[in-house]
Amino acid sequence: MLPLVETKGLKKHFRVPDGWLHAVDGIDISIGEGMTLGIVGESGCGKSTLGRLLLQLLEPTDGVIRFQQKDVSSPNKAQLKELRKDMQMIFQDPYSSLNPRMTVAEIISEPMRRYHLYKGAALRDRVTTLMNTVGLEQRLENSYPHELDGGRRQRIGIARALALEPKFIVCDEPVSALDVSIQAQILNLMMDLQEEYGLTYMFITHDLSVVKHISDDIAVMYLGQLVEQSPADRLFEEPRHPYSKALLSAIPRPKIRVERQRIILKEEISSPINPTPGCRFAPRCIYAVDECRTSNQELVEVDSGHFVACHRVNEI
Amino acid sequence: MDEKILEIENLAVEYRTDDGVVKAVNGLDLTLEKGGTLGLVGETGAGKTTTALSIMRLLPDPQGVITSGSIKFAGQDILSLSKGELRKMRGQHISMVFQDPMTSLNPILTVGDQIAEAIRLHEKISRAEAAVRAQSMLERVGIPPNRYSEYPHQFSGGMKQRVVIAIALACNPQLLIADEPTTALDVTIQAQVLALMNKLKNDFETSMIIITHDLGVVAEMCDRVAILYCGEIVEYGSLEDIFDHPEHPYTKGLFSSIPDLDTRASRLTPIPGLAPDPSRLPKGCKFANRCSMKRPECVKTDPPVVNLDDLHRVKCLLAQGKDAEQHATLG
Amino acid sequence: MQSKQTDRSRKNYSLWLSAWKRLKKSRMAMFGLALFAIICLGAIFADVIAPYPYDFQNLDETFQFPNANHWFGTDSVGRDIFSRILYGGRVSLQIGLVSVLISVTLGGSLGAIAGFYGGKTDNLIMRTLDILLAIPAILLAITIVTALGPGMFNLMLAIGVSSVPSFARIVRASILSVKEQEFVEAARLSGCNDAHIIFSHLVPNIMAPIIVQITLSMALAILSASSLSFIGLGIQPPIPEWGAMLSAGRAYIRNYSHIVLFPGLAIMATILSLNLLGDGLRDALDPRLKN
Numbered sequence: 059m060l061p062l063v064e065t066k067g068l069k070k071h072f073r074v075p076d077g078w079l080h081a082v083d084g085i086d087i088s089i090g091e092g093m094t095l096g097i098v099g100e101s102g103c104g105k106s107t108l109g110r111l112l113l114q115l116l117e118p119t120d121g122v123i124r125f126q127q128k129d130v131s132s133p134n135k136a137q138l139k140e141l142r143k144d145m146q147m148i149f150q151d152p153y154s155s156l157n158p159r160m161t162v163a164e165i166i167s168e169p170m171r172r173y174h175l176y177k178g179a180a181l182r183d184r185v186t187t188l189m190n191t192v193g194l195e196q197r198l199e200n201s202y203p204h205e206l207d208g209g210r211r212q213r214i215g216i217a218r219a220l221a222l223e224p225k226f227i228v229c230d231e232p233v234s235a236l237d238v239s240i241q242a243q244i245l246n247l248m249m250d251l252q253e254e255y256g257l258t259y260m261f262i263t264h265d266l267s268v269v270k271h272i273s274d275d276i277a278v279m280y281l282g283q284l285v286e287q288s289p290a291d292r293l294f295e296e297p298r299h300p301y302s303k304a305l306l307s308a309i310p311r312p313k314i315r316v317e318r319q320r321i322i323l324k325e326e327i328s329s330p331i332n333p334t335p336g337c338r339f340a341p342r343c344i345y346a347v348d349e350c351r352t353s354n355q356e357l358v359e360v361d362s363g364h365f366v367a368c369h370r371v372n373e374i
Numbered sequence: 375m376d377e378k379i380l381e382i383e384n385l386a387v388e389y390r391t392d393d394g395v396v397k398a399v400n401g402l403d404l405t406l407e408k409g410g411t412l413g414l415v416g417e418t419g420a421g422k423t424t425t426a427l428s429i430m431r432l433l434p435d436p437q438g439v440i441t442s443g444s445i446k447f448a449g450q451d452i453l454s455l456s457k458g459e460l461r462k463m464r465g466q467h468i469s470m471v472f473q474d475p476m477t478s479l480n481p482i483l484t485v486g487d488q489i490a491e492a493i494r495l496h497e498k499i500s501r502a503e504a505a506v507r508a509q510s511m512l513e514r515v516g517i518p519p520n521r522y523s524e525y526p527h528q529f530s531g532g533m534k535q536r537v538v539i540a541i542a543l544a545c546n547p548q549l550l551i552a553d554e555p556t557t558a559l560d561v562t563i564q565a566q567v568l569a570l571m572n573k574l575k576n577d578f579e580t581s582m583i584i585i586t587h588d589l590g591v592v593a594e595m596c597d598r599v600a601i602l603y604c605g606e607i608v609e610y611g612s613l614e615d616i617f618d619h620p621e622h623p624y625t626k627g628l629f630s631s632i633p634d635l636d637t638r639a640s641r642l643t644p645i646p647g648l649a650p651d652p653s654r655l656p657k658g659c660k661f662a663n664r665c666s667m668k669r670p671e672c673v674k675t676d677p678p679v680v681n682l683d684d685l686h687r688v689k690c691l692l693a694q695g696k697d698a699e700q701h702a703t704l705g
Numbered sequence: 706m707q708s709k710q711t712d713r714s715r716k717n718y719s720l721w722l723s724a725w726k727r728l729k730k731s732r733m734a735m736f737g738l739a740l741f742a743i744i745c746l747g748a749i750f751a752d753v754i755a756p757y758p759y760d761f762q763n764l765d766e767t768f769q770f771p772n773a774n775h776w777f778g779t780d781s782v783g784r785d786i787f788s789r790i791l792y793g794g795r796v797s798l799q800i801g802l803v804s805v806l807i808s809v810t811l812g813g814s815l816g817a818i819a820g821f822y823g824g825k826t827d828n829l830i831m832r833t834l835d836i837l838l839a840i841p842a843i844l845l846a847i848t849i850v851t852a853l854g855p856g857m858f859n860l861m862l863a864i865g866v867s868s869v870p871s872f873a874r875i876v877r878a879s880i881l882s883v884k885e886q887e888f889v890e891a892a893r894l895s896g897c898n899d900a901h902i903i904f905s906h907l908v909p910n911i912m913a914p915i916i917v918q919i920t921l922s923m924a925l926a927i928l929s930a931s932s933l934s935f936i937g938l939g940i941q942p943p944i945p946e947w948g949a950m951l952s953a954g955r956a957y958i959r960n961y962s963h964i965v966l967f968p969g970l971a972i973m974a975t976i977l978s979l980n981l982l983g984d985g986l987r988d989a990l991d992p993r994l995k996n
Contacts (some may be wrong), residue, residue, distance in 0.1 A: 100563075113894060147890070149890070157910070158910065168897075239644055242630075264560065266635070308562045314593050314613055320565060
């Protein structure tokens with residue numbers, strides 16, 4: 059299967075007072091059409107930056123982005139406008155992602171108005187259809203976002219993302235701000251939409267149980283780099299990278315009497331500013347040897363579709 | 375019978391705003407035994423934080439009003455305390471840890487001074503003695519004491535939350551209320567902080583109330599669980615009662631809303647609909663509009679609290695039969 | 706905290722309406738608003754209300770103290786002070802309105818561009834305005850009026866330009882605080898260009914501080930206009946202007962203090978009403994105080 063979205067050596071470095079922050083530092087991913095790639099990592103690992111790079115909201119420092127096999131790394135204005143129709147985003151914060159001065163109908167219709175896709179009654183019909191699709195009652199079309207609860211607001215954001223009939227949607231922590239019972243509603247909705255419209259998702263989150271539920275493949279990110287990538291079930295059965303192991307062992311599980319060995323990581327502060335060569339995780343890693351602190355390890359396929367970036371992957 | 379550190383009876387709290395009266399807590403009964411850890415679980419607007427603020431008597435003034443009920447802490451009625459007595463109680467006997475460590479620390483004071491200040495607020499000791507105590511507190515929460523003179527911005531999120539916990543425990547309070555203490559933290563850091571809290575709870579013999587929406591945190595920390603919905607406790611019991619035999623449809627719904635890491639279900643079973651508007655609560659069961667087991671009676675009368683055994687109680691009409699059955703088998 | 710999450714769709718009111726509701730609760734703000742409304746009405750309907758034309762000189766009735774015919778008395782050439790104050794209000798309010806309009810358009814656009822683009826653009830605009838800010842506003846206005854010559858329009862321009870930096874600063878700061886919100890990225894993904902994002906998405910969200918600044922600046926503009934007229938650089942006689950009236954009457958302050966008292970009171974009442982209203986608006990529009 060041909061990938062819909064692909065990156066090669068994608069980098070984004072930000073200038074900060076102390077030097078360069080390597081937010082995204084050489085990422086290769088590829089997402090097949092109709093698939094979901096989950097990106098997992100903790101705050102500051104660069105997962106949101108990665109999503110914004112793919113959507114051309116940020117300009118990459120280096121590297122290639124391909125969409126439908128075409129290089130779209132530095133598009134001109136016209137290309138960008140065309141590209142945006144195919145790539146959309148569902149945001150984390152259902153409060154700040156909707157303009158508080160616009161009504162529900164105005165928010166959902168905005169992309170179509172900008173692209174002059176529908177007019178007058180046809181536009182109104184289309185908004186109604188979209189609202190139905192995401193499960194919003196039609197009576198809410200003239201409400202303002204602040205009058206609605208978080209779940210409904212997230213549905214507005216989803217309807218807006220669907221308005222241009224995109225092929226690819228970056229979902230940046232779309233359910234993290236929601237209550238569990240609402241989370242489940244939104245996750246189900248997103249999975250239904252994927253099936254119905256053949257959407258391709260990149261699902262960015264720190265919530266491991268959510269990512270396992272929705273993803274086909276999962277990539278684990280640590281300080282701007284991928285440390286492990288694998289089919290979702292495989293990763294949870296047998297994580298190979300020490301960081302993935304620690305991460306998975308740390309999830310508080312809603313179960314009692316479950317025996318498990320928790321790997322507690324010691325040092326918390328490691329910074330993506332002016333990183334030195336070597337594995338980024340080495341300062342916190344219990345298995346680290348001298349080699350880990352001096353040379354970087356690329357992702358290596360240890361099993362079909364299962365990639366790990368660790369010098370000692372075969373020993374531990 | 376164990377000594378009771380906290381007894382809440384029939385507590386009702388309202389927020390009086392421009393847009394009407396919001397009934398945040400509606401007739402809540404709760405007891406906490408000395409040394410116990412209670413998890414208050416519920417979603418946004420369920421009244422978890424309001425309950426905690428009522429215990430601390432920190433409800434926003436003048437909007438938040440306790441309209442009925444009593445709160446007894448170590449046998450003493452908190453609602454009748456004077457301002458001075460309340461100040462003494464907070465910090466010294468009851469402490470609170472908030473969700474966001476960034477906003478609960480003063481950015482222009484060193485972390486050590488903030489701990490020392492908390493101690494000196496309640497104990498008449500010299501600055502030097504307080505500093506020594508603060509250093510040992512830092513050590514107990516796993517921060518090297520030589521970082522005493524650093525400022526909060528030099529600490530990571532998890533370290534800041536440790537400092538907040540050190541401040542809260544500095545005067546060895548009998549009760550610690552932690553409001554979503556790890557929600558703002560990363561998973562690996564959360565694991566560290568939870569482990570620390572478990573250890574300190576045992577060291578200091580502190581009773582604890584943990585407010586959370588995360589059943590995973592509850593499973594790890596608590597021995598008693600109260601499930602809140604619309605300002606009422608819909609189910610209460612031991613950790614085993616709630617996790618092994620949840621009775622209330624809402625509790626069951628919460629569990630089925632969480633993706634299970636061990637099995638791969640293609641779809642989740644969410645609780646449909648939304649919680650009712652707290653300024654317009656329905657007459658009958660407040661969960662009825664979302665309940666898959668709803669019966670016609672449910673919308674008419676407020677369901678009674680059914681005691682399934684000594685501890686486990688459920689506020690649901692469906693549980694009534696089980697009560698009788700259980701008694702029959704026991705008899 | 707609790708009400709935020711609630712389904713309030715049935716009460717379908719806008720943010721402006723709820724701000725108005727809060728404003729109504731503030732007694733001082735409502736007093737300011739009422740006072741300002743009275744002043745405005747007096748100025749607008751001066752033709753109908755004023756008992757005499759503003760330039761009608763009655764040399765038989767000079768220096769009259771307030772009486773039934775001349776409520777506020779007459780001045781040194783027998784003109785009715787009450788009528789002149791009503792007409793003077795027109796001038797003051799016009800100056801206030803137009804000069805604020807000038808500064809809000811100029812300063813607002815500059816501030817919006819500086820805040821939105823940041824970097825070099827921001828530096829260039831803001832440092833230039835800093836230079837302007839280093840000159841005292843009244844001195845700047847005096848310089849501009851002296852250069853261009855006295856007259857109503859030049860006065861408006863001078864006052865308007867002198868408060869451009871303060872508008873630019875406020876708009877820039879407000880833009881900075883909203884431009885990081887996710888709805889701006891969403892707008893970009895929806896195909897909006899920069900101008901559309903600034904004017905359709907950002908500006909509507911920063912109206913609150915702008916409106917507050919408009920009321921407060923208007924008060925300042927009216928005061929500056931009066932000061933400039935007082936020193937002879939503003940409105941020229943015989944057009945009545947409160948500052949000019951003060952200036953003309955100051956020679957007689959010892960014996961006929963009413964000649965300066967009433968224009969002074971008029972200025973004071975206008976400034977007071979606008980400041981009270983501005984403070985009230987600040988509280989009503991500030992979302993942080995929203996419960």
